[in-house]
Amino acid sequence: MVQPPFPGVRRLNIQKTRMLWSRDVNVKFGKLLSNIELTSDSVVARFDDGSSEIGNVLVGADGGSSWIRRWMLGDGAASTVLPYTFLNFPVRYTAEQALKMDKMMHPIVDVGVHPKSMYVGIFLLDKPHLDKPETWIFYLLATWPRDDQADTSENMNMVDELRRRMDGWAEPYKSAVEWIPSDVRAKVVPFKIWAPKTDWDNHGGRVTLAGDAAHSMTFHRGQGANNAVCDSERFVRAMLKVKSGDMTLAEAVAEYDQDVITRGKQEVEVSRVQTEAFHDYDNFLNSPIMKHGIKPISEDSSGKAS
Numbered sequence: 531m532v533q534p535p536f537p538g539v540r541r542l543n544i545q546k547t548r549m550l551w552s553r554d555v556n557v558k559f560g561k562l563l564s565n566i567e568l569t570s571d572s573v574v575a576r577f578d579d580g581s582s583e584i585g586n587v588l589v590g591a592d593g594g595s596s597w598i599r600r601w602m603l604g605d606g607a608a609s610t611v612l613p614y615t616f617l618n619f620p621v622r623y624t625a626e627q628a629l630k631m632d633k634m635m636h637p638i639v640d641v642g643v644h645p646k647s648m649y650v651g652i653f654l655l656d657k658p659h660l661d662k663p664e665t666w667i668f669y670l671l672a673t674w675p676r677d678d679q680a681d682t683s684e685n686m687n688m689v690d691e692l693r694r695r696m697d698g699w700a701e702p703y704k705s706a707v708e709w710i711p712s713d714v715r716a717k718v719v720p721f722k723i724w725a726p727k728t729d730w731d732n733h734g735g736r737v738t739l740a741g742d743a744a745h746s747m748t749f750h751r752g753q754g755a756n757n758a759v760c761d762s763e764r765f766v767r768a769m770l771k772v773k774s775g776d777m778t779l780a781e782a783v784a785e786y787d788q789d790v791i792t793r794g795k796q797e798v799e800v801s802r803v804q805t806e807a808f809h810d811y812d813n814f815l816n817s818p819i820m821k822h823g824i825k826p827i828s829e830d831s832s833g834k835a836s
């Protein structure tokens with residue numbers, strides 16, 4: 531009926547990408563940030579093991595429940611929980627099933643909507659050994675409107691609930707759920723978003739945010755990591771302006787913040803609208819993903835899509 535645009539899509543395995551991009555970067559793992567101190571011209575990050583780091587700018591890229599966002603904005607940093615049940619878990623099938631699934635599904639992702647208000651997505655995450663289909667890792671995602679009376683306690687295996695909801699689904703969704711091994715378990719994950727409402731105080735350019743900490747959106751339009759990568763590029767661009775003397779640190783970070791806040795606000799809202807549309811079958815064809823695909827909607831000041 532429609533062919534939504536999916537320009538330049540790349541599949542990134544997050545673990546492999548992290549390994550690749552951290553090459554030659556001095557990453558210190560296992561540290562929990564627990565305090566931030568500002569001096570007149572620098573910022574100190576203090577960690578719970580007693581260690582600290584000092585620098586010119588601290589970028590809070592600590593995810594959707596960002597501690598740094600809370601330090602900057604207090605109660606204004608609290609996420610909103612959307613009224614959907616959300617499951618996501620990896621799964622391996624038998625060799626025979628994995629081969630069949632690989633043939634049935636799109637090479638990156640298959641996304642299905644059901645008139646009974648439900649979304650199911652199947653991703654093929656990785657083929658660690660090409661010749662051993664039993665090692666291939668698939669990933670299932672499902673959302674449906676939350677029923678506040680339903681049992682979603684810690685002990686509840688939500689895979690059973692998902693199986694119960696699969697009546698009437700076509701392939702590959704039907705088999706993707708039917709073939710889940712009986713020992714696979716999944717819990718409900720709170721479905722949270724956060725969008726910047728106003729400018730934040732970046733303390734003269736010494737503290738800012740990036741990625742999910744700055745704009746945490748639903749996954750239904752696949753824009754979270756995309757925007758996080760864009761933030762990184764914009765941040766580096768800002769730092770180059772400081773290095774070349776074109777801008778002061780305060781000016782460059784203010785310009786960076788403006789872009790992150792404007793783009794973040796817009797994408798969090800578009801993704802939220804897309805989430806609603808995935809659970810509103812009659813209106814699905816009018817939804818952002820059917821019009822724009824997963825093309826970024828925001829444009830920068832030069833008019834170029836980001």
Ligand SMILES: Cc1cc2nc3c(=O)[nH]c(=O)nc-3n(C[C@H](O)[C@H](O)[C@H](O)COP(=O)(O)OP(=O)(O)OC[C@H]3O[C@@H](n4cnc5c(N)ncnc54)[C@H](O)[C@@H]3O)c2cc1C
Pocket residue numbers: 561562563564591592593594596597618671740741742743749751752753754755756757758
């Ligand atoms: C199911 C699902 C599907 C998705 N699909 C897509 C997709 O198709 N396309 C897309 O673009 N995006 C997608 N996303 C979104 C994407 O995963 C996120 O936007 C991206 O991971 C955000 O990266 P980040 O580095 O900002 O945050 P995170 O990946 O959350 O990383 C934050 C890091 O900060 C660390 N941290 C937290 N608190 C502290 C602290 N106090 N001290 C020290 N460290 C701390 C955490 O341990 C973590 O390592 C999806 C998300 C989900 C959940």
